[in-house]
Amino acid sequence: MGFLDIFKKKNQEEQIHYDPTNIKIIDIRKGWLFDYEGKTWEVVEEFEYDWGDNIFTYEYKIQSGADTAYMFIEESEKVYCTFTNKIKFAKLGEEVEQHLLDYQKPPSQITYEGITFYRERESPGYFRSLEDEDSIEVILWEYFDDSETKILLIHQWDEGDFEASVGIVEEENVITNILPR
Known part of the structure; x- marks a missing residue:
């Protein structure tokens, strides 16, 4: 060179x-x-x-x-x-986890901290850190409140591995x- x-x-x-x-x-x-x-x-x-x-x-x-x-x-x-912000998945309630296990998707609506969220979309795909070449499968469920400014997300990483987060759309x-x- x-x-x-x-x-x-x-x-x-x-x-x-x-x-x-x-x-x-x-x-x-x-x-x-x-x-x-x-x-x-x-x-x-x-x-x-x-x-x-x-x-x-x-x-x-x-x-x-x-x-x-x-x-x-x-x-x-x-x-x-x-x-x-991530929250403990268990905070969504036992019925959410049971619904996921029984039907392979969460319920159509979830109430968390007094706010009712409605399932908008299910998105299967792949996730990766940009520092890593390898991707992992993920299913992402998006929920919005009536104003469509508050959001609740559920990630499914594996058959029984779920993660939840709540936030705001800006x-x-x-x-x-x-x-x-």
Whole structure:
């Protein structure tokens, strides 16, 4: 490899994937910082969901001090950010787990902390950390409240391995001061 090859390789590695004069939420990567709800958050992990038919969505583990949350970004006509916190699956109640085991899907509605959530969508796909080549199968069930701003998610990783999280759906303009590292 000659000098010019090294220089060419270095330039290719330094190419950026975003417009530095117009950074958007969809440009976010691990290590980046942004402001949300009066706090500065750092992206500490990146995850990819592959839903088939060349449809991908991304989730980010974010931290602000001792607080940890997950930010899921979805692009359709608009860009939406979903901020969730994991909860103990058992908090959804015995009947939810029993329904999953009996019917291979959760009930059509779930009440959690006084809010009724309605099942909107079931999405089978593959999940992986962007630091890992290997994917694992996942089924994601999305539930929304009447206002469609509160969300409850159930992930099924294996036959009896379930995970739940609750949160809020926001438009992208709630994220400010996005800074790459």
